[in-house]
Amino acid sequence: MPDYKAPLRDIRFVLNEMLDTEQHYVNLGADEASPDMVDAIIEEGAKFSEQVLAPLNRVGDTQGCQWNDGEVTTPDGFKEAYQQFVEGGWPSLAHNTELGGQGLPESLGLVLNEMVGSANWSWSMYPGLSHGAMNTIEAHGTDDQKQTYLTQLISGNWTGTMCLTEPHCGTDLGLLRTKAEPNDDGTYSVSGTKIFISAGEHDMAENIVHIVLARLPDAPEGTKGISLFIVPKFNVNDDGSLGDRNGVACGSLEHKMGIHGNSTCVMNFDSAKGYLIGPPNKGLNCMFTFMNTARLGTAIQGLCHAEVGFQGSLDYARERLQMRSLTGPKAPEKSADPIIVHPDVRRMLLTQKAFAEGGRALIYFAAQQVDIVKHANTDEERQQADALLSFLTPIAKAFLTEVGFESANLGLQCFGGHGFISEWGMEQNVRDSRISMLYEGTTGIQALDLLGRKVLMSQGESLKTFTKIVHKFCQAAEGDEAMAAYVEPLNKLNKEWGELTMKIGMSAMQNREEVGAASVDYLMYSGYIVLAYFWARSAQVAQQKLAEGTSEEAFYQAKLATANFYFARLLPRTQTLATTMTSGADNLMALAAEDFAF
């Protein structure tokens, strides 16, 4: 297994040199988040991730979770690591001080999530899932519910889950059947089966707070009849102590391709006592209020697996000796050259590097919008950040997980046959990353969200929230010759983006299928341009630093080299996508369903 080293230099580059996080925190009024404080937190988080979590990553994969009569045992060391995590105060980092949180900005929490998730994605999901529960209760819970559940979640004493999926419905939650019958005491009896419940049952915390989607007896059909309920694993007494076991149990664990260290549970609710949260029948609306944050949390997974793949394959490529360089021996004293001399190995390494570093910039930028949505000084600021975040979220989620999986695969590929062997850890990285394109809305669903719900439904306004930013950037850099290599293609694509959107919008007015026929290609196309913008900004910062003079010349030159690579080798993927996304729905819809095979 490759050692994980938190990429602190690049994290600081993005936070401090690209995104001016110091000023951003000042604007938010987040006085606790002084530069020194932020830096210290990141260093501590890095240490914890490298030293405590990374060594458990392969243990989690090989042992997996064990189910025994409803009880779930997590892999060796997971529980202890969680205890350390709680003692370190990590769960409370970005939460309300009135409820025991530290009140630091959400964006700082996402930096931590990157390091924790890269070190051990399966482990990171236990505290990660709590966030959904916390956000739900924070936004829609009563004061009592906050005191009873949220404080315990913030402290990390308890963890949380989101119970959405049922065997017959994942994407289409309108079909869900779990029932909530009102009891005389104002509580509800929740019954039904939920599947794919990550961290649904485990031995790491003393209680688990399930947020459950269910239907009231008189609920309208479809998505407009879904309500949200708090269903604790153990009922909570009035004094906050744990009472009897509630009617919810883990029926079994799923056997799955990866993230073996995380318990993916079938959860059976059998007249479990539940508490309505938010207004009846408005459950889905309530959940949408923090969907962006949740999806950004999954977008990070793309970045994590790209980073891990990159680190592992870079180490290997520097050490593995195989063949001579095409231009003659580069390490004549050795029996062969290290494979990093070979252009195609470099292509694979640079692809991973460009996606990891570009993805980091995108996610940290989006995370700043989360901060602004929460703490903006004006409504206008808030609305603008919200619009930008709404637009970027499906791109970050789907694009980064797709290229994260590609990167994980390239990391494996650099190892040749050894990449297929478990001990190296590269194949685990591929398997663990594969889920990211499925859960929290598949790539196809994100693409419909982007093109259908956001861009087209807003008549293109949603797109403009971002293209305006790109346009401004290009305008400001006009005349800067060193930047021309980035600004010219970026500017051109930024215009083409609008034109293609218009074109698809026009076709979609004739035939709604055109939206679905274009959507995934449109999303990927958008992703490449978004990343090009961040790579252009990275290059600009690097050029400025080099012009000013710096002791870190190699670092900034590497930024430029990677930006050049991105523009030369990855951004041209937009060419094909522009063609295919406008090729029309006919080539997909012509074939009758019964004629796909004979």
Added chain:
Amino acid sequence: MPDYKAPLRDIRFVLNEMLDTEQHYVNLGADEASPDMVDAIIEEGAKFSEQVLAPLNRVGDTQGCQWNDGEVTTPDGFKEAYQQFVEGGWPSLAHNTELGGQGLPESLGLVLNEMVGSANWSWSMYPGLSHGAMNTIEAHGTDDQKQTYLTQLISGNWTGTMCLTEPHCGTDLGLLRTKAEPNDDGTYSVSGTKIFISAGEHDMAENIVHIVLARLPDAPEGTKGISLFIVPKFNVNDDGSLGDRNGVACGSLEHKMGIHGNSTCVMNFDSAKGYLIGPPNKGLNCMFTFMNTARLGTAIQGLCHAEVGFQGSLDYARERLQMRSLTGPKAPEKSADPIIVHPDVRRMLLTQKAFAEGGRALIYFAAQQVDIVKHANTDEERQQADALLSFLTPIAKAFLTEVGFESANLGLQCFGGHGFISEWGMEQNVRDSRISMLYEGTTGIQALDLLGRKVLMSQGESLKTFTKIVHKFCQAAEGDEAMAAYVEPLNKLNKEWGELTMKIGMSAMQNREEVGAASVDYLMYSGYIVLAYFWARSAQVAQQKLAEGTSEEAFYQAKLATANFYFARLLPRTQTLATTMTSGADNLMALAAEDFAF
């Protein structure tokens, strides 16, 4: 696990309607291979694959192979299935009648390999690996060696392996260290460690014949000092009976991402008795004589996983109800529409279908060249087939395994979260397929073989063996309006292919790194054009049949729809590849090895 159904209708379409296999066999003088006989063999092979092998596919994955003190136990049922395979006479199908074979054409064997491999790739590797050993002995063995070993391999009583890789060398065989010391009796003592030996040890046959690459004491360094040895697991007495155990043992099994049902062995040779085969120090040359066949055998794996992914996801897409069509309910009587109504699900299904069926045409066509190389009436025919096969082999191997992996992933993706769950079998299909881009020469190595060794080293002549065929096809179809939609883009790309090759060749004269910098993109670009040619031919056949009148209209219309999809949605990938392959080596080579990370 999805049921495997051998795609007999499409197999017959390619064999009989596209490639006129009947005439091909007549030309070869393969009188045994009458159309009825061929069809009966294929039907029997389909039955065996569907009924005996497919049910063992998941068993193989979950049980894996067990190592115990050097002995390896294969998963339940594997041994019995192999026994049936031997009793059915399958191993001897395409082998020399004088040594007990049935003398049927190699291309027919490859059709069988497709079905067997789709049903259970791990199992198929046991008889599959024997082929390497058989080909080696057939081409380079003495009569004695043939009588002793080859007859037993042909009957299937024994299996074979190819022992190439060592811990420090896979691609770069020049580094290998295994030694062969001559004994007084003319045999050799072979000592060394080999890894990644597929089917290296198992309980399915009574003896295993290892073909081992090793160095004689006085051998020159590098690839020119490698010799080939036969090293049997059990020594063979003069009367052909089994003698004592030889000094070769399986030290351990690798833990790996997939193909768990196949034993991937570390093999320790400790003064094992070996027999030189072929001339000393010419081992690699000897192996190259059948490299094309071996690589074609792996190319099939791409086709297999695309087919399996397609079949599984098609069934699911027709049954799974989720969301309504964008143009209104298509199954109003159900709670939701089957997901095959959604354009993006169709995009994923059609991608798999286009790669599977196009890949089948490519492989069967290449297999005909194998037949011709073996049995041509004239040297000219043989040389032409050999040139064509040499050109197509790295494309078939690397391109089809890359798009096979993509297809397997799309098959999984169609299942949403369920795709990640083992019981559905789609994630096994992904894991099993991942090895195909690594062994038998990685994608990167195939790409260097294609662009460097073949196309550029022949001054483009190798490319012309194929572009001439495409050119002829396009010329002949000129004026056929119904074909214009295929012929025009194909013709244009066929020309561009030559131009880009010239361009890269010119840059490579300045800088050899340009070859490695362009190679993988060049190979993939080539693959898309090769498949476009076969899709154009498929469309032509379909149009002819429809014009003539047919009772299978839906089948031929589906061919046209899939061809249209291929040209509209997959072939445009050449646009990006044309740009990136000519973007130059600088964007890869500029960064110093030590500056990839900080």
